[in-house]
Amino acid sequence: MIKLENVSFKYENAYVFENLSLTVKDGEKVGIIGESGCGKSTLLKMIAGLNIPTSEEINVDGEKDPEGIIKKVSVVMQSPMLLPLSIIDNITMGHDHDEERIEKIIEAANLKKWTDSLPDGLNTYLGDRADELSGGQAQRIAIARAMFKDAGILLLDEPTSALDGENAASVLEAINRFTSDKTVIHVTHRREHLNGYDRIFMMKDGKLIEA
Ligand SMILES: Nc1ncnc2c1ncn2[C@@H]1O[C@H](COP(=O)(O)OP(=O)(O)OP(=O)(O)O)[C@@H](O)[C@H]1O
Ligand SMILES: [Mg+2]
Known part of the structure; x- marks a missing residue:
């Protein structure tokens, strides 16, 4: 379960949100939409343990501290971060891997043709x-990394924004297959990417309104 209770966050002076609450049950699929700049990525980074709330606390699958939270979540951020390593090491982050499972992930993330x-x-x-990869290639590596990590909670921030419609559809379908038993929070500008989700929120003026 993910539980945020009255959390607030500000970068410098102005609050992005104040006293925001959200509870997501295990296995639930939650979508978040909202205008550019409203705070969706800020919120997702907080749930990922990357932004520390300026007040109150968060609880992500029993963890309250960033070090604990990071182990519980797989994250695909809006701007994928690639490391100066091989493609495979960027996916496994140096962990042991099974060839068969990697092969499935490479196909699911639509990386096979390119690699x-x-x-x-x-x-x-x-x-x-790493900078010379196309945005879509980088994004698909980030998706493969999240699939490989296989945490119980998947946090997605515009995970297919750099992919063409066909690629986006097949990668989203694969993500849905991979996450059928997981908790998902998916931020997107495209509501149609949230078909079948349990709840969809609109973020506006620092609040989440069920939409
Ligand atoms: N690192 C930062 N330092 C200072 N201000 C920031 C920082 N990151 C974001 N902001 C500001 O916080 C607000 C919310 O940004 P955020 O990235 O969460 O929006 P968003 O809803 O994800 O937008 P988009 O749909 O464009 O991705 C914006 O006003 C933005 O300028
Ligand atoms: Mg964003």
């Missing part, structure tokens, strides 16, 4: 050229 076309495949070193 198969590279001379070194998944071992291709991104190095300092």
Whole structure:
């Protein structure tokens, strides 16, 4: 369960939100929509343990501190962060892996066609050229990383914004398959990406309103 009770957050002076509450039950799929700049990413980063609330506390699957929370969540952030490592290491973050499972994840994240076309495949070193990947390639690596981590809670911030319609649809379908028994919070500008979700909130003026 995720529970935020009367949490507030400000970057410098102005509050992005104040006294915001949200409870998400295990296995629930929750969508958040809202205008650009309303605070969706700020909120998601708080649930991921990356933004510390300026008041009150949060509880993510029993964890209240960032170090504990980070272990419980898989995150696909709005701007994927790639490290100067190979593609495979960017997905596994150095953890042991099973080839068969990786193969499934590569296919699910629509990475196979591209990685198969590279001379070194998944071992291709991104190095300092991580910036040269297309936004969609970087985003799909971030999705594969989240699938690999396989935490019980998946936090998605515009996970397919850089993908074309067809790619986005198939990756979203794969995400839905991977997360059928997980708790999901999905931020998006595209409400149609939230079909089948249990609850959808609109974020406005620092509040979440069921939409
Ligand atoms: N690191 C930061 N430092 C200071 N202000 C920030 C920072 N990140 C975001 N903000 C501000 O906080 C507010 C909320 O930003 P946030 O990124 O959460 O919006 P959003 O709803 O995710 O927008 P979008 O739909 O464009 O992604 C904005 O006014 C933004 O300018
Ligand atoms: Mg955002």
